[in-house]
Amino acid sequence: MSARLCELDGREVRATLEAEADVVIVGSGPAGATVARTLAQRGVSVIVLEEGHEAQPKDFVASGVRAMAALYRDMGTSIAFGNVSMPYLQGRVVGGTSVVNGAISWRLPREIVEAWSAADRALGEALTYDEIAAAEARVEERLNVRPTDPAIAGAKNLLLGKGAEALGVAHRPIRRNVDGCVGEGRCLQGCPHGAKLSMDRSFLPDAVAAGGRIFAGMRVEHVVHQRGRARAVTGKTAAGARFEIRARRAVVLAASAIQTPCLLRRSGLTQGPVGDGLSAHPGVSVTGRFDAPVRNWRGATQGHEVTGHRHEGIKLEALGFDVSLLATRVPGVGQDFARRLAELDRYAVWGAAIRARALGSVRPGPTRPLVRYSLTDEDVRTTRRAVRILGDTLLAAGAREVYPGVPGFDAVVRDPAHMARFEAEGSLVAGDYAMSMTHLFGTARMGGDPAKSVVRPDFRHHATEALYVADSSVFPGNLGVNPQIAIMALAELCADRVARS
Ligand SMILES: Cc1cc2nc3c(=O)[nH]c(=O)nc-3n(C[C@H](O)[C@H](O)[C@H](O)COP(=O)(O)OP(=O)(O)OC[C@H]3O[C@@H](n4cnc5c(N)ncnc54)[C@H](O)[C@@H]3O)c2cc1C
Numbered sequence: 001m002s003a004r005l006c007e008l009d010g011r012e013v014r015a016t017l018e019a020e021a022d023v024v025i026v027g028s029g030p031a032g033a034t035v036a037r038t039l040a041q042r043g044v045s046v047i048v049l050e051e052g053h054e055a056q057p058k059d060f061v062a063s064g065v066r067a068m069a070a071l072y073r074d075m076g077t078s079i080a081f082g083n084v085s086m087p088y089l090q091g092r093v094v095g096g097t098s099v100v101n102g103a104i105s106w107r108l109p110r111e112i113v114e115a116w117s118a119a120d121r122a123l124g125e126a127l128t129y130d131e132i133a134a135a136e137a138r139v140e141e142r143l144n145v146r147p148t149d150p151a152i153a154g155a156k157n158l159l160l161g162k163g164a165e166a167l168g169v170a171h172r173p174i175r176r177n178v179d180g181c182v183g184e185g186r187c188l189q190g191c192p193h194g195a196k197l198s199m200d201r202s203f204l205p206d207a208v209a210a211g212g213r214i215f216a217g218m219r220v221e222h223v224v225h226q227r228g229r230a231r232a233v234t235g236k237t238a239a240g241a242r243f244e245i246r247a248r249r250a251v252v253l254a255a256s257a258i259q260t261p262c263l264l265r266r267s268g269l270t271q272g273p274v275g276d277g278l279s280a281h282p283g284v285s286v287t288g289r290f291d292a293p294v295r296n297w298r299g300a301t302q303g304h305e306v307t308g309h310r311h312e313g314i315k316l317e318a319l320g321f322d323v324s325l326l327a328t329r330v331p332g333v334g335q336d337f338a339r340r341l342a343e344l345d346r347y348a349v350w351g352a353a354i355r356a357r358a359l360g361s362v363r364p365g366p367t368r369p370l371v372r373y374s375l376t377d378e379d380v381r382t383t384r385r386a387v388r389i390l391g392d393t394l395l396a397a398g399a400r401e402v403y404p405g406v407p408g409f410d411a412v413v414r415d416p417a418h419m420a421r422f423e424a425e426g427s428l429v430a431g432d433y434a435m436s437m438t439h440l441f442g443t444a445r446m447g448g449d450p451a452k453s454v455v456r457p458d459f460r461h462h463a464t465e466a467l468y469v470a471d472s473s474v475f476p477g478n479l480g481v482n483p484q485i486a487i488m489a490l491a492e493l494c495a496d497r498v499a500r501s
């Protein structure tokens, strides 16, 4: 296989490997790629270690199921256990989850940063809203973040706007990091046109152009630390050989809010609430049937959003699934199901991201992380309300039928009065809602107090020198909006602190 970005492919490294750089970065998603780019452009030598492999646009397939097998961690079967068993999705590929994300780009809301500052003065003094906003502007400029062009939005996105407009709720085309998007609707399987400016098509090439090195197929198992200082990382290549990569100046962990706390714990770095405080935006979806074709799999994958319920902790987004996943979102059995499958082009699926209060935990397990996460009673009520709002919006957009998909309530709803009953009669049992998580935070929080946080406000580990955490593990909580731009902005600031150290 010819590697485009990566100097090494761990599938071909069968003998013990040793290497050295100023800074060793674990993970090549938005956090790791940003740190690599920022440091390399400042003349710092960096090696990025990524467990996943390099993929090219021509490798990306339309089938959601096959894409999950190729590009997602655990083939998309990672599960958090609690009062509802909830899949959490993560990419495992060069570029991390950005390769399979929806390209939705949001800045950190001011009120979130203000709440972080109010809760922790040291954090507020070290990390100001203005500094974060300036970093976000730089990130957005490079990633060509723009509102979705109606010409490539497709019916599912335009209908969501129509429904919200009819209800008088604020909505807008989603701002996305794409260049040359033709509305192929395959962002979650990897863009076959290379139009999504995911990390493998933006920050990682920038890092390599500035002298950065990327090793793929390298699973880091431990951070080596001696006399209170991080010195190296060790692990195994995809071919089974051992490696040790030494860091002259710093080790930066950017392996995601699930893998980073596991790495810390496996390395004996248990200072502070490491692995606790897992915060998320669980998502729920509802399907509607329209008379005219919608072709849910066409148009910008996620091109329109309803922002008017954010104050309730609910944000609606159009979802883009290929037919293999869409077929799992329609009700019925036997002949009825067969009839619905024959008209799959009439269905739209819209989702709601919930700003949940729940706090879970992550611990290293024998084969994969043990993730525990239970919705609070209030989260379940918010989820129930979100299902009702999704149903209302589908009906307002002209859907003939809506399928709430919640046991104990009618499988098919045809009018708003019936949908309104869901908010009173719908289940309050968490496990009755089919949900999944894609935004994860808070498992190695930053803060001034070592008893309540894992890293200092300058991203440095409280107890171990030359060790930094750059990913959303450091966020003090969830955001209520899509996190990738905020993650990149904070990672840029982390890189700045590393460069100045
Ligand atoms: C389906 C989906 C859609 C999404 N859509 C959006 C969206 O539209 N907008 C948005 O803002 N956010 C979206 N997100 C979330 C967003 O993509 C993530 O929040 C973001 O990618 C997290 O960045 P990260 O760098 O912290 O982690 P990741 O992107 O997960 O990258 C971490 C990388 O580290 C690697 N790694 C982990 N452990 C090790 C190890 N031990 N050794 C070596 N490498 C390791 C992983 O393989 C991975 O490549 C979506 C997420 C999903 C799953």
Ligand code: SF4
Pocket: 103, 178, 180, 181, 182, 183, 184, 185, 186, 187, 188, 190, 191, 192, 193, 194, 195, 196, 299, 300, 301
């Ligand atoms: S909508 Fe299609 S063309 Fe546009 S970025 Fe996503 S996969 Fe690529």
